Amino acid sequence: xxxxxxxxxxxxxxxxxxxxxxxxxxxxxxxxxxxxxxxxxxxxxxxxxxxxxxxxxxxxxxxxxxxxxxxxxxxxxxxxxxxxxxxxxxxxxxxxxxxxxxxxxxxxxxxxxxxxxxxxxxxxxxxxxxxxxxxxxxxxxxxxxxxxxxxxxxxxxxxxxxxxxxxxxxxxxxxxxxxxxxxxxxxxxxxxxxxxxxxxxxxxxxxxxxxxxxxxxxxxxxxxxxxxxxxxxxxxxxxxxxxxxxxxxxxxxxxxxxxxxxxxxxxxxxxxxxxxxxxxxxxxxxxxxxxxxxxxxxxxxxxxxxxxxxxxxxxxxxxxxxxxxxxxxxxxxxxxxxxxxxxxxxxxxxxxxxxxxxxxxxxxxxxxxxxxxxxxxxxxxxxxxxx
Amino acid sequence: xxxxxxxxxxxxxxxxxxxxxxxxxxxxxxxxxxxxxxxxxxxxxxxxxxxxxxxxxxxxxxxxxxxxxxxxxxxxxxxxxxxxxxxxxxxxxxxxxxxxxxxxxxxxxxxxxxxxxxxxxxxxxxxxxxxxxxxxxxxxxxxxxxxxxxxxxxxxxxxxxxxxxxxxxxxxxxxxxxxxxxxxxxxxxxxxxxxxxxxxxxxxxxxxxxxxxxxxxxxxxxxxxxxxxxxxxxxxxxxxxxxxxxxxxxxxxxxxxxxxxxxxxxxxxxxxxxxxxxxxxxxxxxxxxxxxxxxxxxxxxxxxxxxxxxxxxxxxxxxxxxxxxxxxxxxxxxxxxxxxxxxxxxxxxxxxxxxxxxxxxxxxxxxxxxxxxxxxxxxxxxxxxxx
Numbered sequence: 001x002x003x004x005x006x007x008x009x010x011x012x013x014x015x016x017x018x019x020x021x022x023x024x025x026x027x028x029x030x031x032x033x034x035x036x037x038x039x040x041x042x043x044x045x046x047x048x049x050x051x052x053x054x055x056x057x058x059x060x061x062x063x064x065x066x067x068x069x070x071x072x073x074x075x076x077x078x079x080x081x082x083x084x085x086x087x088x089x090x091x092x093x094x095x096x097x098x099x100x101x102x103x104x105x106x107x108x109x110x111x112x113x114x115x116x117x118x119x120x121x122x123x124x125x126x127x128x129x130x131x132x133x134x135x136x137x138x139x140x141x142x143x144x145x146x147x148x149x150x151x152x153x154x155x156x157x158x159x160x161x162x163x164x165x166x167x168x169x170x171x172x173x174x175x176x177x178x179x180x181x182x183x184x185x186x187x188x189x190x191x192x193x194x195x196x197x198x199x200x201x202x203x204x205x206x207x208x209x210x211x212x213x214x215x216x217x218x219x220x221x222x223x224x225x226x227x228x229x230x231x232x233x234x235x236x237x238x239x240x241x242x243x244x245x246x247x248x249x250x251x252x253x254x255x256x257x258x259x260x261x262x263x264x265x266x267x268x269x270x271x272x273x274x275x276x277x278x279x280x281x282x283x284x285x286x287x288x289x290x291x292x293x294x295x296x297x298x299x300x301x302x303x304x305x306x307x308x309x310x311x312x313x314x315x316x317x318x319x320x321x322x323x324x325x326x327x328x329x330x331x332x333x334x335x336x337x338x339x340x341x342x343x344x345x346x347x348x349x350x351x352x353x354x355x356x357x358x359x360x361x362x363x364x365x366x367x368x369x370x371x372x373x374x375x376x377x378x379x380x381x382x383x384x385x386x387x
Numbered sequence: 388x389x390x391x392x393x394x395x396x397x398x399x400x401x402x403x404x405x406x407x408x409x410x411x412x413x414x415x416x417x418x419x420x421x422x423x424x425x426x427x428x429x430x431x432x433x434x435x436x437x438x439x440x441x442x443x444x445x446x447x448x449x450x451x452x453x454x455x456x457x458x459x460x461x462x463x464x465x466x467x468x469x470x471x472x473x474x475x476x477x478x479x480x481x482x483x484x485x486x487x488x489x490x491x492x493x494x495x496x497x498x499x500x501x502x503x504x505x506x507x508x509x510x511x512x513x514x515x516x517x518x519x520x521x522x523x524x525x526x527x528x529x530x531x532x533x534x535x536x537x538x539x540x541x542x543x544x545x546x547x548x549x550x551x552x553x554x555x556x557x558x559x560x561x562x563x564x565x566x567x568x569x570x571x572x573x574x575x576x577x578x579x580x581x582x583x584x585x586x587x588x589x590x591x592x593x594x595x596x597x598x599x600x601x602x603x604x605x606x607x608x609x610x611x612x613x614x615x616x617x618x619x620x621x622x623x624x625x626x627x628x629x630x631x632x633x634x635x636x637x638x639x640x641x642x643x644x645x646x647x648x649x650x651x652x653x654x655x656x657x658x659x660x661x662x663x664x665x666x667x668x669x670x671x672x673x674x675x676x677x678x679x680x681x682x683x684x685x686x687x688x689x690x691x692x693x694x695x696x697x698x699x700x701x702x703x704x705x706x707x708x709x710x711x712x713x714x715x716x717x718x719x720x721x722x723x724x725x726x727x728x729x730x731x732x733x734x735x736x737x738x739x740x741x742x743x744x745x746x747x748x749x750x751x752x753x754x755x756x757x758x759x760x761x762x763x764x765x766x767x768x769x770x771x772x773x774x
Contacts, residue, residue: 003402008395015390209626211610212633219602239596
């Protein structure tokens with residue numbers, strides 16, 4: 001088990017009608033709130049109205065900036081910063097899913113940046129301060145509602161990079177599972193693929209003996225495997241939506257990575273994909289993850305896959321190798337059951353940029369992955385396996 | 388799944404040599420620290436010296452108050468408050484296990500109380516403010532290092548009561564598993580019994596469908612079942628000590644209780660026991676827990692015990708009822724493997740006060756337990772089963 005530092009300062013309000021606490025929760029941070037939203041569903045389904053009602057009730061002044069897209073763009077962030085500066089905003093409230101939250105995090109520290117904000121993503125710079133932020137979550141997927149990570153796409157440069165600072169961790173997050181009742185099945189499935197991938201990226205690790213995070217990761221995977229397909233088929237099943245929502249936060253709040261070396265190769269490969277092709281992040285992950293598993297399974301790593309097969313998929317009575325191989329089959333079947341694609345060509349991606357994307361990753365990171373170290377050729381091979 | 392509010396603000400520094408971060412971690416809170424310790428083992432094994440070295444290096448002035456006993460007493464708290472007031476303390480650092488931490492929490496808010504501090508425990512009063520506190524943990528057991536709970540014994544009144552406020556949650560906790568290498572086997576076993584009981588108190592619940600906390604509780608139980616006996620037999624096994632230490636914090640930081648109605652009857656019954664007899668808390672729990680299980684198992688609760696048997700103890704191929712019964716047998720065997728007592732008489736307790744203790748609980752709470760509601764006669768019956 002590795003040393004770690006962990007802190008989870010986000011105050012989580014989980015459950016039906018928790019929006020009632022919004023004004024009280026924000027008030028300690030100020031009186032002028034910028035509400036940032038996506039493409040309109042929060043207005044269509046009345047969540048926006050609820051939010052402003054409760055802000056009005058508590059006498060909190062609010063401004064609005066809407067239109068953040070999936071794979072949120074630097075240009076949207078820049079525009080948001082302008083609005084926040086013009087209105088002397090005290091607090092930014094993300095009302096949406098991971099894309100909106102990640103954009104809000106970039107705004108929260110970007111407001112204090114004089115030069116080029118993208119340099120912070122390129123060079124992983126330290127930030128000194130950020131505006132406090134909060135979230136009202138409407139999509140279970142990225143876990144951004146309970147961590148300090150922000151992934152932004154620079155559309156001009158075809159770059160999609162992550163940035164992390166504890167200072168960007170939301171102060172409050174309102175997690176009302178009923179807000180995800182209207183998420184369409186495909187988006188629900190992308191979210192589930194994202195959550196599952198977050199867990200696998202941290203589960204497969206060279207660290208031995210880290211039982212607390214390992215067993216918790218298995219607990220979360222079992223939850224997602226059981227309730228994911230139910231949430232997909234029964235969008236208004238409260239228990240399914242609740243478990244998936246809470247699993248999404250728990251999967252990436254630091255707990256299952258604490259004490260472990262984590263991998264993250266699949267995510268980095270997917271970031272390249274969606275920087276080039278603007279596909280949903282969860283879709284890219286669903287395609288790549290099982291091929292990464294196939295590539296990563298070898299004599300050195302077989303024990304990890306065997307444990308995964310036994311503890312997560314309850315595969316018993318097979319040899320280690322068969323258990324390991326079967327665990328990958330089950331993973332693909334699970335993703336299939338959510339009607340997720342299994343080939344890049346299914347989403348219109350051919351081999352044109354595969355080599356270039358692998359080269360980009362090499363240029364930036366030299367190698368990626370810490371459970372299975374991938375060089376440029378390995379990355380390209382996995383992309384080609386996924387074709 | 389129930390609504391919940393959850394926040395885990397404690398900054399955890401986990402692993403070898405994390406004490407190096409102590410000065411830097413405390414500095415934001417002030418410059419005058421009161422170090423509170425137990426009965427001397429932290430000096431014997433050099434941990435105290437380490438702590439003051441790092442405080443001195445960072446120019447932090449420190450004062451000392453030692454001698455807190457297990458089942459920490461109100462009189463010790465009062466004495467600590469006096470010292471803190473006299474020296475204008477900014478921050479209190481608990482250096483020890485749960486007893487020291489719980490006493491420090493009482494001091495942290497007691498310093499602002501003008502009247503009788505015990506009234507706060509008696510009447511569960513709200514507190515307005517508290518000094519910031521930190522912990523350097525030397526015993527894996529109570530989880531007090533990551534929550535706002537404090538259990539104090541009023542020795543004059545034979546009362547041992549819990550108190551909770553988010554304001555008492557430690558700002559920082561240093562969890563170095565090597566600091567528990569010198570914990571003797573019996574204390575190690577009491578700690579393990581305490582951790583296991585904390586998990587069971589929250590696992591057995593009338594709430595349905597709370598998979599995230601339920602599966603995480605199972606993850607923690609599996610960890611304790613596997614590594615507990617190893618930590619007991621091999622005191623310097625780092626991985627065993629590390630997993631038990633982190634399990635102790637995770638068992639009572641709010642995560643496995645979030646979204647659930649929790650029971651806590653066994654703990655309340657034990658508090659009565661140790662208020663009367665001053666036995667170690669973990670010892671009392673180890674005795675009572677399996678008898679509580681036997682009493683609680685009935686037609687209405689059988690499914691919960693069946694799930695416990697299958698998911699925690701891997702009991703397969705038996706009927707629901709046999710699985711449920713076997714799960715209790717396994718629980719007792721697990722506690723036996725740590726050489727923990729299984730009868731009150733083993734620790735010198737006879738039936739003299741059993742009725743009185745049951746009456747005390749009825750007087751204070753009317754009934755106890757929310758998974759299995761216990762009235763006075765039920766409580767007395769469980770005490771008698773444990774004789």
